[in-house]
Amino acid sequence: MIDVEEHGAVRVVRMxxxxxxxxxxxxxxxxxxxxxxxxxxxxxxxxxxxxxSAGVDLRRVLDGGAQYTAAFLPALGAACRAVFGHPRPVVAAVNGHAIAGGCILAAACDRRFMSGGTIGVTELAVGVPYPTVPMEVLRHATGHHANDLVLSARTRSPAEAVGTGLIDAVVPPAQLLERALAEADRLAVLPAETFALTKAQLRRDAVERMDEHEPVETAQILAGWTGPEQRAAIAAFLDALASRSR
Incomplete structure (x- = not known):
């Protein structure tokens, strides 16, 4: 499920x-x-x-119902926080499609390189609200572009994504891991405490909003994923995907 590879001072975490x-x-x-x-x-x-990552396994959300979703949404927030708040450098080597939650995981990293596929946040097209943590991660990474990214609910090529803040650079597939490792090595040689403090300063506003709003919005967001209208929208979205793949 998770492979960890040692590359000198850097660890490659492969989903x-x-x-x-x-x-x-x-x-x-x-x-x-x-x-x-x-x-x-x-x-x-x-x-x-x-x-x-192609994003949330929506079929599991439908099949598992409210009980599964009530466990899933906090796990999504915790995973995003783990990446976003990691005190050492985190570089995304986006090797293909990064959709919805997959896009958010990439956005949670310090630097992002992409070699192919598409990237974007499609939650509104699915018909579900953004959990608090993913929204703040996206806002931090993309700034004023977040509004268009969220409301357009469309995916973009790597070249298009560079202009939105989702991606820092487009890299040929054969060079992607090497480029990401080089960037991680560059940042890793900085004094660890200095880097951690600087990273925390850059993320302070986003983390404070997460801490303030996540407890308040939890019930509302859960309802927005498990209500009958939302479940029907998820099912329709999955049916449309299946039709396009035939």
Whole structure:
């Protein structure tokens, strides 16, 4: 589910879960625990196969109902916080599609390089609200572009994404991991305490908003994922995807 590879001072954390590294309760818990175990290490986050992550496993959300979703949403927030708040450098090597929650995981990293596929946040197209933590991660990474990214609910090519703050640079596939490792190495040589403090300063406003609003919005967001109208919208979205893939 999670492969960890040693590259000198850097650890490559590779999501390896199904065909498209879809985010479910198990993968999110594994991500949280992996980053906790690597707290003192610089990390490159990437995916196995053709996708970085295609986002939330919506079929699991439908099949699991309110009970599964009530466990899943906090796990999503915890995994995003684990990446976003990691005290050492985290570089995303986005090796393919990074959709919705997959896009948010990439946005939670300090630097982001992409080699192919598309990236974007499609939650409004699905018909579900953004949990608090993912919204703040996106806002931090993309600034004034967040409004258009959220409301357009569309994916973008790597070249388009550079202009939005989602991606720092487009890199050929054969050079992607090397480029990400080089950037992680560059940041890892900085004094650890200095880097951690600077990173915390950059993220302070976002973290304060997470801490303030997440407890208040939890029930409302859960209702926005489990209500009958939202479940019907999720089902329609999945049916449309299935029709396009035939």
């Amino acid at each position: 390896h879960h199904g065909k498209v590294n879809a985010l479910d309760l198990e993968l999110l818990t594994a991500l949280r625990d992996t980053f906790a175990a690597l707290r003192g290490r610089a990390v490159v986050l990437t995916g196995a196969g053709p996708c970085f």
